[in-house]
Amino acid sequence: MRFRALLSPLLLLAGTAAQAAPPPPPPPADPPQKVFTLVVYGDDPCPRSEGDEIVVCARKPEAERYRIPRKLREKPEQAGGPGWGSQVATMEQVQRQNLPGSCSAIGSNGFTGCTAKMLEQWFAERRMRESKGEP
Secondary structure (H helix, E strand, O other), rough: OOOHHHHHHHHHHHHHHHHHOHHHHHHOOOOOOOEEHHHEEEEOOOOOOOEEEEEEEEEHHHHOOOOHHHHHHHHOOOOOOHHHHHHHHHHHHHHHOOOOOOOOOOOHHHHHHHHHHHHHHHHHHHHHHHHHOOO
């Protein structure tokens, strides 16, 4: 019952507010048929409009006339970061010291590559001596 008593004055106020609203503005006259947007450089004149045309000119310095536009000059930032291939190579390099054949005291069977590494070093030193002409 109380709700109906409050509702009727609100409806009355809403009806009078709608009647007091100003009418919408009239539609604008016919828009121009052609609108040109140009970029002019240095002291070049902006072309004059003819008839029902609108010409809008943006002025830039003369030094920008033959330059590649700024949006195309800037290099886009790489998304993500390093490539997946380099991440895999890094992970393999880090894990290699724990694998068999790595010549490391870390991990199981890491010592097995120590002899292979010593032999590789010996052969590399021997090739260097031979290339220099030493016995």
